[in-house]
Amino acid sequence: MAAGRVDVSRRRGCDGYSNNYFDRYRNGAHGVEFNRGVEHGVVYKNGYHISSNARKFRIRRSGLSCRDEGRELGELQSGIGLDHSSGLEDGEIPKSDDGIQMPPEKKRKSSPIIWEIEDKVATKNRVLPTSPALSNVTSPQRAYCQGPNIVLDAGVAKHAFTVNQLLGLDCVSDKPCVIGGLVDTTGSEPKSPAILFPKIPEEKHKDGSQEQFEGEGEEFTEARNISMSRWASDSDSPKDESLSDDEGGPGENICRKEPSAERMKFHREALEGDGLRSSGSSERDWSSRGDVNFGSKLKNVDLLDADGIQDENGSFNQFDHGLGYVEESVASTQRGVNMLQGCRSVYEYEKLHEINEGTYGKVYKAIDKKTGKPVALKEVKMDVGGDRNLEEYGFPLSSLREINILLSFHHLSVVNVKEVVVDSHDNVFMVMEYMEHDLKGLMQTMKQPFSTSEIKCLMLQLLEGVKYLHDNWVLHRDLKTSNLLLNNQGELKICDFGMSRQYGSPLKPYTSLVVTLWYRAPELLLGAKQYSTAMDMWSVGCIMAELLAKEPLFRGKGEIDQLGKIFRILGTPSETIWPGFSKLPGAKANFVRQPYNLLRNKFPASSFTGSPVLSDLGFDLLNKLLTYDPEKRITADAALNHAWFHEVPLPKSKEFMPTFPPQHAKKR
Numbered sequence: 320m321a322a323g324r325v326d327v328s329r330r331r332g333c334d335g336y337s338n339n340y341f342d343r344y345r346n347g348a349h350g351v352e353f354n355r356g357v358e359h360g361v362v363y364k365n366g367y368h369i370s371s372n373a374r375k376f377r378i379r380r381s382g383l384s385c386r387d388e389g390r391e392l393g394e395l396q397s398g399i400g401l402d403h404s405s406g407l408e409d410g411e412i413p414k415s416d417d418g419i420q421m422p423p424e425k426k427r428k429s430s431p432i433i434w435e436i437e438d439k440v441a442t443k444n445r446v447l448p449t450s451p452a453l454s455n456v457t458s459p460q461r462a463y464c465q466g467p468n469i470v471l472d473a474g475v476a477k478h479a480f481t482v483n484q485l486l487g488l489d490c491v492s493d494k495p496c497v498i499g500g501l502v503d504t505t506g507s508e509p510k511s512p513a514i515l516f517p518k519i520p521e522e523k524h525k526d527g528s529q530e531q532f533e534g535e536g537e538e539f540t541e542a543r544n545i546s547m548s549r550w551a552s553d554s555d556s557p558k559d560e561s562l563s564d565d566e567g568g569p570g571e572n573i574c575r576k577e578p579s580a581e582r583m584k585f586h587r588e589a590l591e592g593d594g595l596r597s598s599g600s601s602e603r604d605w606s607s608r609g610d611v612n613f614g615s616k617l618k619n620v621d622l623l624d625a626d627g628i629q630d631e632n633g634s635f636n637q638f639d640h641g642l643g644y645v646e647e648s649v650a651s652t653q654r655g656v657n658m659l660q661g662c663r664s665v666y667e668y669e670k671l672h673e674i675n676e677g678t679y680g681k682v683y684k685a686i687d688k689k690t691g692k693p694v695a696l697k698e699v700k701m702d703v704g705g706d707r708n709l710e711e712y713g714f715p716l717s718s719l720r721e722i723n724i725l726l727s728f729h730h731l732s733v734v735n736v737k738e739v740v741v742d743s744h745d746n747v748f749m750v751m752e753y754m755e756h757d758l759k760g761l762m763q764t765m766k767q768p769f770s771t772s773e774i775k776c777l778m779l780q781l782l783e784g785v786k787y788l789h790d791n792w793v794l795h796r797d798l799k800t801s802n803l804l805l806n807n808q809g810e811l812k813i814c815d816f817g818m819s820r821q822y823g824s825p826l827k828p829y830t831s832l833v834v835t836l837w838y839r840a841p842e843l844l845l846g847a848k849q850y851s852t853a854m855d856m857w858s859v860g861c862i863m864a865e866l867l868a869k870e871p872l873f874r875g876k877g878e879i880d881q882l883g884k885i886f887r888i889l890g891t892p893s894e895t896i897w898p899g900f901s902k903l904p905g906a907k908a909n910f911v912r913q914p915y916n917l918l919r920n921k922f923p924a925s926s927f928t929g930s931p932v933l934s935d936l937g938f939d940l941l942n943k944l945l946t947y948d949p950e951k952r953i954t955a956d957a958a959l960n961h962a963w964f965h966e967v968p969l970p971k972s973k974e975f976m977p978t979f980p981p982q983h984a985k986k987r
């Protein structure tokens with residue numbers, strides 16, 4: 320057992336999630352045999368049968384006994400009964416010594432993400448309404464931020480919502496559905512709640528520079544569907560179909576689940592409680608908004624759209640654009656209403672100690688007094704320097720956006736937020752499931768790097784989470800090892816959604832000041848304003864390299880230095896390997912000229928010097944993640960299907976992942 324590893328626990332089998340991956344790919348503890356080209360179910364221990372249609376491998380028991388001592392048997396079994404050399408038959412193994420980039424897996428036509436997702440939408444009958452006419456909306460209520468309040472706008476009707484109301488929480492429920500936006504308060508049948516976000520006309524940075532966005536004015540842009548996980552059991556429920564374009568729904572559903580009648584009643588009562596029942600505006604054409612001044616006094620809000628800005632170390636520390644359609648005269652009348660009312664108290668939890676402090680707040684370990692279970696409390700930092708959103712509107716929008724996304728996303732690779740609570744000073748806390756470690760802290764204390772099969776297990780979970788986000792039109796935009804949490808069940812979860820945003824088709828210009836420097840994709844470093852899911856995949860590549868080497872791959876001190884570090888290892892890009900490169904704003908600079916990709920030197924197939932070793936297939940995946948051209952960079956979906964995960968050593972099952980000593984209070 321490696322030093323520092325306290326226990327290699329033998330946990331029970333999978334928990335419903337990713338029987339798929341871990342059982343399909345595993346098991347290092349059992350003999351395996353691959354038969355290429357054969358689609359079969361997978362039979363593994365206990366006779367559990369797992370369908371494996373998507374995989375062209377057959378894994379069968381060889382009768383070897385299960386031992387989890389040492390790293391993993393999969394590694395020791397290298398070569399036993401395996402025909403994985405045929406992994407080369409796809410002809411995918413690139414040659415690295417005569418060029419900068421490896422051949423792309425498949426050239427995509429154009430924006431890969433948009434096309435792929437639209438395909439999925441088509442094949443999965445997922446509903447993505449195309450700009451439903453706003454006038455079809457019956458008595459819409461628009462939620463927006465105003466001072467400490469979140470109010471609805473239905474013409475003259477205004478109502479202050481609590482955070483939990485806005486988030487669709489009834490304070491004790493852990494199944495939020497409605498996040499905010501349009502709520503039909505008059506129809507006899509509850510209509511799907513939806514969100515509409517105004518387009519952000521401009522984006523300002525700390526240095527005062529502004530980025531102009533396409534499309535200005537008060538035109539609304541619809542948030543894309545944040546649906547339930549595609550693995551959710553109700554993913555193809557008939558209810559989804561009720562949200563089709565034809566129905567001319569008021570927007571798009573934030574969750575795949577329909578809101579419950581009670582929840583709609585809750586919202587309705589919230590409105591009626593103030594005698595605001597849509598104020599006779601049931602037939603109102605939402606787009607006209609006649610009696611509300613949406614003129615120059617209004618500011619845009621977009622919980623999911625607001626971009627942050629970053630300090631020189633690559634950490635985000637501010638959010639910089641507006642908050643929402645706010646009518647200032649109305650704001651003044653609403654200030655007395657506390658949007659935090661209705662939140663449970665933080666005193667339901669007993670704080671134990673501080674776990675960590677990020678840019679946006681301290682994170683504590685606490686115990687739920689009722690259940691005795693540990694939770695993590697992330698305190699929303701209200702004094703993030705110069706946060707204009709906070710100064711003007713009373714709540715950091717980065718935090719509201721993070722809460723918003725985390726409450727609506729349900730996936731085992733995404734950290735679960737249970738509720739929002741407040742203390743007697745109105746400090747706000749997110750209550751999250753407690754995770755024992757983050758990968759950055761863990762790797763700093765581990766004596767040995769993760770083994771190959773452990774890295775495969777972690778990478779599969781990471782890719783599952785990233786795929787889920789991308790399938791749901793969300794870019795994380797700050798993937799890094801400190802934002803990947805690991806618990807003692809071997810589960811990896813993505814956290815810190817303060818920088819994430821929804822994206823749509825067509826792509827809009829976004830700020831390039833996203834993603835912590837070391838994990839930032841070259842297109843962003845070179846100033847691209849249009850980017851998409853590929854930016855997260857670059858970060859995933861950096862994370863994979865870091866898991867292998869136990870240290871970050873590119874540790875630049877500034878943007879130019881970061882590019883230099885990347886070019887020195889991957890070679891200087893050119894128009895040949897990255898069409899469009901020379902047109903990027905930063906491409907004119909005089910960069911180091913490195914004609915070759917030297918990545919293989921860092922991750923050789925075998926090593927006597929202690930360098931992290933990586934098989935040809937593993938290197939192929941890493942290289943595809945660290946591909947310059949975002950159009951050619953591998954997607955999360957394709958990465959999940961990469962042959963490396965089928966090669967021995969197979970991914971370790973979560974339940975066989977090692978556990979580690981607890982990390983106590985620490986500061987970054």
Ligand SMILES: Nc1ncnc2c1ncn2[C@@H]1O[C@H](COP(=O)(O)OP(=O)(O)OP(=O)(O)O)[C@@H](O)[C@H]1O
Nearest residue numbers: 675677678679680682695751752753754757801815
């Ligand atoms: N659910 C959790 N369980 C245990 N620890 C957590 C949890 N969430 C966060 N942490 C710890 O707190 C740290 C900071 O959390 P998080 O990244 O969400 O905060 P942040 O202020 O957004 O940080 P950043 O500076 O990266 O933006 C994490 O790196 C992790 O160590």
